[in-house]
Amino acid sequence: MSELAGTIPGKGGFSFDLCRRNDMLVSKGLKPPSFLKTGTTIVGLIFQDGVILGADTRATEGPIVADKNCEKIHYMAPNIYCCGAGTAADTEAVTDMVSSQLKLHRYHTGRESRVVTALTLLKSHLFSYQGHVSAALVLGGVDVTGPHLHTIYPHGSTDTLPFATMGSGSLAAMAIFESKYREGLTRDEGVKLVAEAICSGIFNDLGSGSNVDICVITKGKQEYLRNYLLPNPRTYVSEKGYTFSKKTEVLFTKITPLRELVEVIEAGDAMEE
């Protein structure tokens, strides 16, 4: 949004005509192309030294689990991470884009990135696409002004909260937070609470599942605990094994040339003008 230089964007901007046409086609019965969604449970909370973010690891394509162990906690800056729910392509693209913008900004300013910078970049981008970029995000980080936690909705609105949940499993996770959250949690208590909230989403929401990822961000330090909990291990493995024998038995060989190879030898002179 570098055009925020004193003018309101003119009547140009993004044209939503094709979006209306798509809606009309869907209402007439056209099946839209299916895409990868992260059904998801994502959470964040502020504890005494910083921020803890948590996410499940299931990516769905309609009713099918497309990825059993995807990464939903995206890197934005060394001190800022962002969990994403919604269309996987949208969350990846928007977090990657803002992460690069933040890096450039760090080069420009020579300072550590602030969470509100990431927040403003994300919300302006999402607002200008009027909700068609389906990314619901939980943004958390620690900067010079302290720990911050924000939620960002696909239409571009944001909330600043001490604890937050998003995604299809957000109701299950919020139930855990509302009963057990208090101010001034220690790191271990916070991690335990986040893991509990994500597990609640994993077990009670069909769109969330598999494992728990956690990211703890404190002043000057971050710990990305990938697969912190694996509550859904594969319990049945067939004794017969799942490989097939590599060798196929050869019974008979016959080679038939498809065409007679004709060689033409021309003893001609080189072309001359």
Next chain:
Amino acid sequence: MDMSSGDLNAPHSMGTTIIGVTYNGGVVLGADSRTSTGMYVANRASDKITQLTDNVYICRSGSAADSQIVSDYVRYFLHQHTIQLGQPSTVKVAANLVRLLSYNNKNSLQTGLIVGGWDKYEGGKIYGIPLGGTVLELPFTIGGSGSSYLYGFFDQVWKEGMTQEEAEKLVVKAVSLAIARDGASGGVVRTVTIDKDGATRKFYPSETLPLWHEELEPQESLLDILSTASPEPMIS
């Protein structure tokens, strides 16, 4: 993955009750704190009274995204304006900037706003800017879905030249009544009082608000609504 408990992909809207009243010496702005996504309460403690400058605040209702963006733009323009002007901008200028954005983008925005503040030329002023972008300079105004339940209340209780205490009591009482009756309003009551000395934020937790007619104290006369006890605020 849209749940029966509401479409979690619905645009974030603020059901809301927002109020702005003038008193002799300034203005009081009040709001509830519920932000809903369909039938789910996405934020039960949101702050719908946003600061534009030291002396002008805005109450937001309608689409959360639209109202946040409009406030951000207006805060940015007012900041530039203050630098260029060399003194604090007036409430009228703030309201006008909000109106320009609301009116010129009326097809894409869905937000009702109340601008209130104090400046040295006109004193305390309230401007209502509903959907569509009209500006109305009024002694008091109400907005949001919960305001439907308050028109009769204000007709009865409003009077010119109240003191700051009376005005604050009125606002808190009104928001509590709206919260009690409107499903899309809830949470806590936040107020901002703006006078010549600046702005003061107050916060009334939900436990202190009477929500059901059996909890309200009995009155001798209809005109006596404000003389009952008022909950204690938390001041920041």
